[in-house]
Structure formats: structure tokens, C-alpha cells
Amino acid sequence: EAGVAQSPRYKIIEKRQSVAFWCNPISGHATLYWYQQILGQGPKLLIQFQNNGVVDDSQLPKDRFSAERLKGVDSTLKIQPAKLEDSAVYLCASSPPPNEKLFFGSGTQLSVL
Amino acid sequence: GDSVTQMEGPVTLSEEAFLTINCTYTATGYPSLFWYVQYPGEGLQLLLKATKADDKGSNKGFEATYRKETTSFHLEKGSVQVSDSAVYFCALSEWSSYKLIFGSGTRLLVRP
Numbered sequence: 001e002a003g004v005a006q007s008p009r010y011k012i013i014e015k016r017q018s019v020a021f022w023c024n025p026i027s028g029h030a031t032l033y034w035y036q037q038i039l040g041q042g043p044k045l046l047i048q049f050q051n052n053g054v055v056d057d058s059q060l061p062k063d064r065f066s067a068e069r070l071k072g073v074d075s076t077l078k079i080q081p082a083k084l085e086d087s088a089v090y091l092c093a094s095s096p097p098p099n100e101k102l103f104f105g106s107g108t109q110l111s112v113l
Numbered sequence: 114g115d116s117v118t119q120m121e122g123p124v125t126l127s128e129e130a131f132l133t134i135n136c137t138y139t140a141t142g143y144p145s146l147f148w149y150v151q152y153p154g155e156g157l158q159l160l161l162k163a164t165k166a167d168d169k170g171s172n173k174g175f176e177a178t179y180r181k182e183t184t185s186f187h188l189e190k191g192s193v194q195v196s197d198s199a200v201y202f203c204a205l206s207e208w209s210s211y212k213l214i215f216g217s218g219t220r221l222l223v224r225p
Contacts, residue, residue, distance in 0.1 A: 004156070033213075042117070042202055042215030043157070056212060091157065100145055100164070100206060102213060104156040 002026065004105035006092050012111045018080040021108045025074070025094030031055075032069055033102065034077050035091040043091055049075065082112045115140040119203045119216035126193055126223050134188040134219045136177075136203035144205040146170075146179050146186040147213070151200045160188075160201070193223045 005024040013019050025032050030051050035043035046065065048056040051072035060067070064083070069075040079086055089109050093102040120135040138146065148160040148170070161170030166181035175190045186203060203216040 040217065042204075042217045043213075044215075045212060048212065093157075100162070101159050102157075104158070106154075106156045 004092055004094055004103050006090075006105035006108055008108055009106065010109045010111075012113065013082055014113050015084055016081040018078065019082055019110065020076050020078045021090050021092075021110075023075045023077070023092030023105060025092070026096075026103055029094035029096050029103070030072070031095045031097075032075050033091075033093040033095075034067055034075070035093065037089040037091055037107070039088070046077070079110075082110075084112050086110060087112045115144065115205060115207055115214050117203050117205055117214055117216035119201075119219050122200075122218070122220035124219060124221050126221070128195055128223055128225055129192045130223075132188070132190040132193045132197075132221065134201055134203075134221070136186045136188065136216060138184050138186065138203075138205050140184075140205055140207070142207070144207060146177070147204040147206065148175070148177055148186070148188050149202045149204060149215075151202065151218075153199070157202065193221070195223045195225055197221060198223045 007022050032049045034046045037043040046060045047067045049069045052069045067077045089107040091107045093104045095102045116139045145164045147162045149157045150160045151157050161172040163170040163179035169178045177186050177188045200218045200220045202218045
């Protein structure tokens with residue numbers, strides 16, 4: 001079974017630039033999550049999709065972060081403009097019902113200089 | 114809001130030593146509890162889970178028991194191996210939304 005695919009694996013940008021991350025979940029998984037993991041901390045949920053609808057985006061900094069999941073399959077997360085404090089690993093996860101086991105991708109490591 | 118607190122690392126052990134990583138939680142309702150593991154260079158993987166009080170989750174020699182009275186879910190293994198070196202995350206799933214909340218992680222280093 002193919003796992004959760006994420007790209008790119010690494011990204012280095014300067015502050016105020018834009019960046020986008022891509023995620024392809026496991027086939028058939030209706031729920032997709034984006035987490036932010038800052039070095040030394042646990043992952044923090046940014047946004048949760050159920051099919052192509054948003055379930056929870058309460059911790060997404062909406063002034064600079066946006067995410068979409070067109071057609072209820074793959075998803076993109078965008079940061080515009082990036083700040084130094086956005087340096088982190090961005091993890092995508094998906095889960096089948098009843099959403100109690102998450103399958104994580106390897107993440108995208110973002111460095112903002 | 115709901116939260117998870119786990120012991121700070123790193124935890125350094127010799128091979129075949131006994132492992133305990135402490136985890137306590139604060140939650141309303143009846144959360145499910147999880148341990149996830151992140152091996153070097155890999156994504157997070159579910160290690161074990163427990164969905165109600167007194168349940169014991171187990172996998173790969175690791176165990177954790179859901180203790181409602183002490184709001185704890187400590188991870189244990191009787192004899193660790195070098196291959197167990199990883200970062201371990203305790204997490205809870207809010208009962209109403211299935212939103213996963215993670216602790217800050219504990220790095221385990223097992224020396225031969």
C-alpha cells in the first residue's frame with residue numbers, strides 16, 4: 001500500500017517569499033491533515049479536511065497560510081509571505097474512518113532565512 | 114483546552130534496559146490515547162493506542178495502560194534494543210472531533 005506522499009522534501013526560502021507544499025494522501029482516505037512541527041515540539045494541527053471541506057482550521061494563521069483540497073484528494077498548503085518563525089517541518093497525514101489512526105508522510109522541512 | 118505533557122529527553126539507556134516514558138494528559142470528555150514513534154529520517158508511525166480507561170495498548174514489546182484516575186498513559190518496554198532509538202510522542206484524540214493533540218516528544222537513545 002502506497003503511503004502519504006509529500007513534496008518537496010526540503011525547501012529554503014527568504015522571508016517574505018512564498019512557498020507551497022503538496023500532499024497526496026493514501027487512496028480512499030477521506031480525512032487529510034496538515035501539521036506544523038517546530039524543532040523540539042510536538043506536531044500542531046493547522047487544518048483538517050473531510051473530503052474537500054474544512055473541519056478545523058482554528059490554528060491556521062489565515063493572514064499568511066492557506067490550504068485547499070480540490071476534488072477531495074490531494075492538497076496544497078501555501079505560505080505567503082513567509083516569516084522566520086515559519087521554519088518547521090510540515091507534515092501531512094490522512095486517515096480512514098473513524099479517524100483514529102493517522103498515517104503520516106515524511107514531511108517537508110522548511111527553512112526561512 | 115486539552116493537552117498532553119510528557120517527560121523531557123533525551124533518555125539514554127543501555128541495550129536490554131527497562132524503559133519508561135511518562136505521559137500525562139488533561140482532557141474533557143473521554144479521549145483516546147496514543148503513542149506515535151518517529152524513527153530517524155522517517156515519518157510518524159502509530160505505535161499503540163487505547164480507547165478507554167484500563168485498556169492496555171501493546172505493540173513490538175511496548176505497552177501503555179490508560180489510567181483515568183491518574184490521567185496517565187506511560188510507555189514501557191522491558192528490554193530496549195538499539196533499533197528502538199527514536200522520538201516518541203504521546204497524543205490524545207478529542208472525543209468529539211478526533212483532533213490529535215501531541216506532546217512535545219521524548220528522544221530515546223539506546224547504546225549497544
